[in-house]
Amino acid sequence: MSQTLKLVVSGIDDSVTGIRSLTLSALDGGRLPPFVPGSHLVLDCGGRQNAYSLTSDGVDPFEYRISVLNVNGGTGGSAWVHQCLSVGDTTSALLPRSAFAPVARARKHLLVAGGIGITPIVSHLRAARTWRREVQVLYVHRENSPAHVDDVRELAGAAADIVTARADFRQRLGPLLAGQPLGTHLYTCGPAGLIHDVLAMAAGLGWPASRLHSERFGADVLDPGEPFDVVLGKTGTRLTVPSGTSLLEALERHGIAIPNLCRHGVCGECRIPVTGGVPLHRDLYLTDDEKQAGDALMCCVSRSNSPALEVPL
C-alpha cells in the first residue's frame, strides 16, 4: 500500500553549522505530490528510514526541501545525509505524511519552535502567507546554528521574535501565551523538554487541549527506556524487553514477523493490538484518541508504563 518516490538530490546547503538542507527533485524531473503544511517525508538514508519535515511550498511542487540536523549518537541516518550525500545522488522516500497540519478554523496561529523544530513551522508560515493567515512566531536557536532565520524573517517579518538564549525564551513565553485573542491555536515543535515546558505553561494559563498542537523532534534519538515484559497471548510465553531494545526487535528475535517500514514511529506499519497493560506511546502516528484507548501501539518505538504488556500474538 505504501508508495515510494524516486528522488535525486538537486541542491545542498551547508551554510548553517550542523544543519544540512537538501533540495530533492523527482528523478524524472516532473511534478512531485503536493503536501499539507507541517508534513514530513520519510527518507531512505542509506538503508535507515528517517522522517524530516518539509520546509518548501506544498502547492504543485517540483522540489522538496528538508533540513537535517547532524545528530551524534543517533542511528546514523543523519550522519549518512551529512557525510555520504552529494548533489546528483539518488534516494527514495515515502509519500509525504501529514501529522501536524494547521487548524483551518484558527483565527491566529502562534508558532513556538526550538532548534531544528523550526522546520515544520517554516512550512506553516509559507501557507500562512498564501492564505493571508495571522501568525506570530517565537523561535529559540543555538547561537551558532541559525536555521531558517532568513525564511522566518521573510515570511513573518515583525511578527517573529527570534532569540538565542534559553532564558530569553522562557521570559517571553509567559506574556506571549497570556495575551492571545480567542481563536488562536498554538503549534510547538522542538526537543521534548521544550515542548513539555511550552504545553505546561500554556495549560497553566488556561489553554484548552483543543488549541494545543505539538510535534516532537529527535525521533531518531529516543531514550533507551525501562525494561518491561510482554506476554504473547497465543502461547502464554513471557518475554523481557530490555532497555535499549524495542518491542519490535524483541518480537522479531523471538521469531514473530511484524510488518514494518520506518522503524521510527512515523509510518504506522508496525501497529499491533494490545490486550493488557498500559502502553507508553512514543510514536508520531496514532491520534490522541487512539493513544488514550490504549488498545494498540507502534511497537518500533513505544514501550510500557506497566510492568507487562499483553499482545494477541
Add this chain to the structure above:
Amino acid sequence: MISLADTSVPAWAVGAATAAPPDDRGVTYLLVGVGAAGRALAGSWASALPGRSTAIYGDDAHAVSAAVRAALDNASVGLRLWLAGPPGDCLALRGLALTAAVEEDELHVSVAGTGPIEVLCVHCQTVTTAAAIGDIVLCVGCGRRVVVYYHVSRRSGRFLGYMHDAEEAGR
C-alpha cells in the same frame, strides 16, 4: 425508535440531567444566564468564581446575543464560556459561540428552565417558534404545516422543519 445518540440534538437539549460545570482550568469565565432559572444558576457560578468572571443576563438568547458576541470578540485564550438557560436559547447561544471560534472544550451548557425552540422551514427559509421536537407548526413564512425534526443545526441552533403532509397532497 430513534436513538438519541444518533442525532445531532445534544442530550441536554432534550431534558437529560443537567451536568455540573466542569472542574477545569480557565483563567476567566464568561457566564450567561437566560431566563429566571438561568440567571439564578449563572449567578451561583459567579459567586464561586470571585474576580474571575463576567456575567451577562437576559430574558432570551436574542436579548443577550450582541453582548455575548462583543465579549467574545474581546476575549483572550484562557476564557471559558458557560451557558445557563432553556434548551432553545442554549442551542442558539452555542451556535453563536461555535461560529465565533469558541472551541467545544471551552464551552459548557447547563439547561435551566423551559422555553420555545426555533424551527427553520427548509422550503422557504423562515424561522418559526415551536414548543418541542416532533411538534407540527404552521410556518409563518409559507403557511405549510411543518414537523420539527430531530435534526438541529450546529451553527444556528435551529431545528429542521419540513412539510409534514407533503405526500398526502398526492392522494
Add this chain to the structure above:
Amino acid sequence: MPLSTADPLLRGFPFPFAEDRYRYSTNIEPARTPVFTPAGQWGGSVLDIDTEYQAELRERAAILAADPTRGAVLPHMRGAAWDTMLTLMRELAATAPDAIRLTREGDRWTWENRILGLRADFVYGDEATLPSEPLHYIASQVQEDIVLLDQRDGALYGDAGVVTFAADWSFGFDVGMSFLEIHGPVPRIRQERVIVRAHEFLKRLQPHQPYRRTNWTMTIGRRLDVSTERYYEWGPDRETIKHADDETFGRLVHLRVEVQHLIRLPESGAILFLIRTYLLPLEKLATVETWRRRAAAVLAELPADIADYKGIIKYKDRAASWLAARGEGAE
C-alpha cells in the same frame, strides 16, 4: 469484453447490486478500478463526463440561481476550496484530455474547458483572478455534487460544498454539522455501525489514494433534485405513482445510484466527498436481463425498515413485481 449497448444511459450505468439481497455495508473500495457490466463499464476514473454533461450543468445553474443556499463555503474553507478546484481540474483534464487542459507557467495557471467554451487565467489563491469563488467555479463544470469536510479534534465537519442533486437531505441546513450529526437520525443500529466505520475510515484517509463506494435508492421521474427543500414538489409523487398504469410506472420509476468518491485533498488536508448521481428508468433497466432479475430479487427481499429509510416503501413491492413480470415469457 461485453458488448457496449447503443444507449449511453445503460452503457455507463453503475448497477449497484452485487448479490440478490441488499444490506447496508461500508462497501468502500479503491477508486479508478473499472467495472465491466453487461451493458458497458464505469468507474475507471474519479470524475465521469457523460452525454448528460451540459444538461445537468444547466440544471445545477438553475437550481443555484433560484436557491443559493445549496452552495456554501465557510470562511476557513477557502484553502480547501482552492485545493478542490485544482484537484478537480487535474481530474477533468485527465478524463477528457482532448477538450480540457490545465497548464502552469510560473505563477500563472491557464484552464481551458472547450466542452463548455470556458477559459480562465488565474493565480492560485487570488479570487480576483477567477470569474467566481473557486468551489462554485469548478462545481459548474462537473456533474458531481461536492461536500468538503474539515478534520479537527477527532471529528469531520461539512464546512463547504455545492449540492444541487441531494437525495432527501438539505446541504444548506447541514452546513457546519459534523459527519455523524449529518447522518443522524438513523433508525437502526446496523446503519449506525456502518456510518461509524465510514467515519473512522475517512479520518485515516491519506492523499493520493482515492476511494469510492456506491449508494442507491429510487426516484419517481427523471429528477435529480429531490432535496428536502423541494419535498413539497416531489413528495406527492410517492402517492400518485400508486395510480399509474404499468407503462407509466416503468417509465417514471427510476433506480437512483450514487457513486461517491472519498479523497484526501493533498495541500489543505480537507476531505473531498464527491457524489455522482445516475438515474435509470425501470423500463430500461429491464432490457438488461441480469440487472432485471437481480433488481427484482433485491427489491422483493428488502426489509421494510430499509425501504422506509430509503423513502421507497410505498412502491418498492410493485417495482419488484413489475421487474419480475418483464422476464416471464416476455419478447
